[in-house]
Amino acid sequence: AQSVTQPDIHITVSEGASLELRCNYSYGATPYLFWYVQSPGQGLQLLLKYFSGDTLVQGIKGFEAEFKRSQSSFNLRKPSVHWSDAAEYFCATNTGTASKLTFGTGTRLQVTL
């Protein structure tokens, strides 16, 4: 079965610093990949998605992610983090016939001023 691993449970960065959140997937074929963000007490908001084509995907709020088949990775990046980016970030994959997602355990981002 497909799975998603987020190796970093908690990351702290300074405001203005660059950010990279790691995500590795396990699946034989090319998966559909997603990054979601969850603010405290809120639902999940889609940041970006990869289905096929260009392996560098641009999302909302200045985020981007790169699909690397050779590394089975889909890491999320942002060149300059803002304090409002503090939240929990989930990587997810969908390899089924519907939009049924398998989520990673999440990475909690803390931003220091």
Added chain:
Amino acid sequence: NAGVMQNPRHLVRRRGQEARLRCSPMKGHSHVYWYRQLPEEGLKFMVYLQKENIIDESGMPKERFSAEFPKEGPSILRIQQVVRGDSAAYFCASSRESRNSPLHFGNGTRLTVT
């Protein structure tokens, strides 16, 4: 243009009571998904429904849990005879079509069983 609406936001039940969680999908969306999020964990798929049909319930516990999405009205996730281990955040998501449509999530219902 309302998003996915879930109510109540918070629900407290004593052990043995029933919990009923409601979800109204986004306008134009006919696919509904329920996920459960335990503390410090990611979301786990529970069930996928279309109008009047359960398409995939592979993530639903075999007992006490049921879901429906009637022709009229919201989708309902029902938990009978709740236990402490049912305490979690339950999220509903909807999509327009299957597979290629991204999911839009509600803000969740936080169930606490005392």
